[in-house]
Amino acid sequence: METAFFLLFAGMAVLSALVVVAARNPVHSALSLMVCFVQIAALFILLGSPFLAVIQIFVYVGAVMVLFLFVIMMLDVRKDVHVRFRTGGVPALIVLVLLGTEMLALLLGNGYIPALSAAAEEGVAGSVKELSLTLFTDYLLPFEVASVVLLVALIGAVVLARREAE
Amino acid sequence: MIPLSWYVALGASLFVIGATGVLLRRNVLVVLMSLELMLNSVNINFVAFSRFLDDLGGQIFAIFVITVTACEVAVALAILVTVLRNRATLEVDEIAIMKG
Numbered sequence: 548m549e550t551a552f553f554l555l556f557a558g559m560a561v562l563s564a565l566v567v568v569a570a571r572n573p574v575h576s577a578l579s580l581m582v583c584f585v586q587i588a589a590l591f592i593l594l595g596s597p598f599l600a601v602i603q604i605f606v607y608v609g610a611v612m613v614l615f616l617f618v619i620m621m622l623d624v625r626k627d628v629h630v631r632f633r634t635g636g637v638p639a640l641i642v643l644v645l646l647g648t649e650m651l652a653l654l655l656g657n658g659y660i661p662a663l664s665a666a667a668e669e670g671v672a673g674s675v676k677e678l679s680l681t682l683f684t685d686y687l688l689p690f691e692v693a694s695v696v697l698l699v700a701l702i703g704a705v706v707l708a709r710r711e712a713e
Numbered sequence: 714m715i716p717l718s719w720y721v722a723l724g725a726s727l728f729v730i731g732a733t734g735v736l737l738r739r740n741v742l743v744v745l746m747s748l749e750l751m752l753n754s755v756n757i758n759f760v761a762f763s764r765f766l767d768d769l770g771g772q773i774f775a776i777f778v779i780t781v782t783a784c785e786v787a788v789a790l791a792i793l794v795t796v797l798r799n800r801a802t803l804e805v806d807e808i809a810i811m812k813g
Contacts, residue, residue, distance in 0.1 A: 553715045557723045564727050564750055568734040573742045580746050583727075587753055594720070594764045596772055603756075606779050611749065611786050618790050619742060622797055632737045633806065639736035643729055650725040660718050663765045681769045682776070693780045700784030707791035710798075 553593060560586040571631060573619050581612045598675045720761035727754035739804050745789055752782050 563586065566579035584607040591600035654660065682690060727750060734747025756775045763771025796808055 550715060553719065557719070560723065561726055561730070564730040567743070567746055567750060568730055568738065570743075573740055573746075576743050576746055580749065583750065584753065587757060590720075590723075590757060591760055593715070594760050596760055596764070599756075599760055599772055599775055602776065602779055606783055607749070607753070611783060614786060614790055615742065615746065618794065622794070622803075630739060633739050636737045640733075643733055643736065646732065647725070647729040650729070651722070654718055654721055654725065660721060661716065663717050678769055678772055682773055686773050689777060693777055696781065696784055700787050704787040704791040707788065708794050 549593065553590070556586045556589045556593065559583075560590070569631070574616070577612060577615045577619060580615075581608055584608050584612070596678075598678055717761055717765045720757060724754045724758040724761070727751075727757070739806065741793060741803050741805055741808065744805060745786070745793075749782065749786070752778060 560583050563579040563583040567576045567583065570576045570579065584603060588600040588603040588608075591597075591603060731747045731749075731751035731754060734750065735744050738744050738747065756778055759771040759775040759778070761771075763769060763775075797803065800808065802808065
């Protein structure tokens with residue numbers, strides 16, 4: 548049952564990722580990226596971390612994709628780029644194929660990752676309480692720094708996007 | 714229980730698809746979306762390893778990745794809006810003012 552759900556979510560995620568890269572219209576790319584993010588949130592639930600799944604939906608689907616769609620809507624991007632792919636992308640393609648085969652070879656060739664599979668049962672990783680305790684004790688300084696980064700990004704975005712007074 | 718290597722394989726394939734979009738697409742918006750895809754595939758790996766090693770550090774790292782991604786998207790789209798207002802193009806190769 549779990550395997551069937553994993554295959555469903557993973558297949559949908561890969562398909563929608565391919566649509567993101569291949570779609571002609573940026574709006575279609577954005578919508579299928581949204582589909583992909585929802586699938587990944589479902590995978591997080593399958594991995595036993597419901598908090599991250601909720602965060603994924605809130606931040607990515609709720610905030611980031613709405614931002615993308617707003618920009619697409621404001622800019623009327625459809626008439627701009629007719630040719631989807633850049634010319635002279637052959638070296639990049641070679642690098643990508645190499646990267647993919649390398650990762651697959653590393654995954655299939657090592658003995659560490661398959662050995663981990665049997666050891667995992669219901670553990671500490673699922674509980675939101677443990678997660679929040681760790682976040683607010685061991686990782687308190689990174690948490691505060693993240694809030695400063697958010698503030699800086701907020702101010703930066705406002706300053707950058709503002710129209711200059713004439 | 715699904716083996717860890719399936720999650721890692723999914724993360725790797727999403728990463729490669731995202732990298733294809735970043736390197737080969739011409740539209741800046743689609744390049745940014747592919748970047749999001751790559752960051753998300755890394756998050757899958759973090760959460761999967763956090764589950765299988767029974768260590769919360771991976772999930773915490775994924776939370777920080779999500780935070781920084783949100784910042785990055787906000788700033789990148791602001792820059793994009795400004796560039797488009799001044800140069801009126803969405804093509805990656807045309808936006809090369811900072812090229813030496």
